[in-house]
Amino acid sequence: MGKKILVWFRNDLRLHDNEMLVEAVSKADEILPVYIFDPRQFQKTQYHTYKTGVVRTKLLIESVSSLQQSFRQMGGNLLVLQGCPEDILPELVVEYGIAEVYHHREVASEETAISIKVEDALWKQKVNLKHFIGHTLYNKEDLPFPIKDIPDVFTQFKKKTERDAVVKPCFPTPAAINFVGFEDSGAIPEIGDLLQDSAVAILKVQSEFKGGEQEALLHLHDYLHASEGMVLANATLKKHEVISKLSAWLALGCLSPREVYWKMKDAEANYGVRPYFHQIVLGLLWRDYYRFMFKKYGNTFFKPQGFKKDGEPLVLENTSALQHWKNGQTGQPLVDACMQELNTTGYINQVARQLVATYLVKELEVNWVLGAAYFEEQLIDYAPASNWGNWATVAGVGNDQKLVNSFDFEKLAKILDPKGAFAQVVRA
Ligand SMILES: Cc1cc2nc3c(=O)[nH]c(=O)nc-3n(C[C@H](O)[C@H](O)[C@H](O)COP(=O)(O)OP(=O)(O)OC[C@H]3O[C@@H](n4cnc5c(N)ncnc54)[C@H](O)[C@@H]3O)c2cc1C
Structure with missing residues (x-):
């Protein structure tokens, strides 16, 4: 029997410049590409927000579907499952006689904790989880x-x-792949299968972005x-x-x-x-x-005091000021326009992000982690390091001392909206 490698896709939903895939194709006789929708990724956080909101969930589903399509065009398929990877992957190892599992290493604690659980479970089967950086x-x-x-x-x-x-240089996209054969590729879930009704109902998706x-x-x-x-x-x-x-x-x-x-x-x-x-x-x-x-x-x-050693004890209440900010109803037209844009599309540009974050922290005096958690839910491009890192910087609790106190609401407002036109267009 030839060597079979399971390629576990996570936030690496592509064929181009994918070292993990290139190496699997060269080392294995057959590969088994797998994507697992993990319910933990769609749960509520300690800050009463969702870990993934509806706009990003839609983009993720489209991206997984696109990857599956690409593999189908090459004569194979992507196995799509729902559950905890540390339960599912060991089962697949047995079912398909897998010799090794490949994945890309993540950086934030929740994602790496899952990798560790998978590694431990596979280790008991004497199967190696090989980490790639991509x-x-x-x-x-x-x-x-x-x-x-x-x-x-x-x-x-x-x-x-x-x-x-x-x-x-980029790794070349594999020209041909030998796939492990399987009958049922699993179903790509709908948004409602992953998110609770309330999360789906409260948001209207108007995103210009399509995944894949x-x-x-x-x-x-x-x-x-x-x-x-x-x-x-x-x-x-x-x-x-x-x-x-x-x-x-x-x-x-x-x-x-x-x-x-x-x-x-x-x-x-x-x-x-x-x-x-x-x-x-x-x-x-x-x-x-x-x-x-x-x-x-x-x-x-992720800590409310960030890199500050001597901060006041921080209150993490879900205040009405926070709720108005989330809803784009603070009464500050530019902030409200940006937040409404964020809520419907999942995207606002860098200056807009700095502006609404500065307003929350400095004008409304709400702790930054509550804003960061809301961005985690809403952003179409959420990435733990980029989101929490930028928030800590804007809030003045980051590790780059040169950037502490470098954000000024009035200056940001002038850059973003010199004539006040943006607020009027979005509100119209
Ligand atoms: C409070 C706050 C939260 C943020 N959260 C995220 C997040 O969760 N995910 C995210 O990708 N970016 C985040 N950013 C960074 C930045 O705002 C976005 O990357 C950028 O607005 C995306 O638009 P773009 O693709 O047009 O960026 P461009 O300006 O065209 O930049 C090209 C790429 O570089 C990267 N990039 C640019 N600036 C930054 C930056 N400051 N930090 C990290 N990456 C950057 C992005 O991947 C971006 O796509 C955040 C910024 C702030 C102030």
Whole structure:
């Protein structure tokens, strides 16, 4: 009997630049691709929010479905199941005679705790869980410092990383795959199968985003070659106006950061070096930075006092001010417009996020973790390190001391909405 490797997909829902898949295809005679919808991912949190809201749930379902479609086009399939991976994967190992299980390593505590449970369960069967790293632009091994010595100040991290580390080329998409055969690929769930009725009912999805690798690659292509191929390259955009809207696909792994990076380099070769291309790469560096900071500091980013040692005891009440903020009913038109946008689409840009976060923390004096938990539910691009890291920074309890107290509501409002037009359009 040939060697069978189970490839456990999580936030890596793509065929391109996927080392785990490439290695499985080269080492196994047959592979079994699996995705598991874990009910814990859709539960309520201690802050009375959902871990995943309806807009992101929709995107996730579409992304898994798209991956399944891609495997079907290659003559195979994706096995889609619901339950706890630590229960399901050992059963699949027995059922299909699996020799090894591959997955991508996560960084936040809940996700890594699940990997540990899976690893323990598989270990009892003498089956190895092999970890891959595929979420960042730079591999941690390629950084010019060990994780414990990564500078806390972003500008130092950026300077040294850009100077001393290289971005690896992308792994090629497998041209052909031998699949383990199975009769029933399982059913892709509906939103209502995953979320409680209340979560589905209270939200109206108006998202422009569609999940899946093909959509992500198309969006990246269109973004780079927007209107007749040259608009972006020729435009005179200000920094904050460079908005690629790639974040949701990056978060689910439908798009690899290296793919974005190398496409930016191609664009520079075609159109010349432009600040707009650099701005996207800078975003990817921020993304790496927060992920590596999570690796360095673990759960400190989830604590209400963050990195502050001498903070007041914090009150974590679900106040009416918080509820008004969530509903986009604070009476501050720009904040309300942004929150309503967030609630219906799952996306607002970086400045809008900084603005509503600053307003919650500084004007309404609500603890930042309650805002971060609400973003976790709502954001289409939620990623633990990016969300909790940015929130801690805006709230002034992050680890980069240079950024403490650097957010000013009035300044952000002027950047976002110099003529007050945005608020009027959204409210109309
Ligand atoms: C309070 C708050 C919460 C946030 N939560 C998240 C989150 O959960 N997930 C998320 O991906 N981003 C988060 N961000 C960062 C940033 O706002 C979004 O990544 C960005 O707005 C996404 O839009 P874009 O794809 O057009 O970004 P672009 O400006 O086009 O940047 C390209 C990519 O770089 C990455 N990126 C850019 N800026 C940052 C940043 N500051 N931190 C981390 N990654 C960055 C994103 O993956 C983004 O898609 C948060 C920011 C704030 C202030």
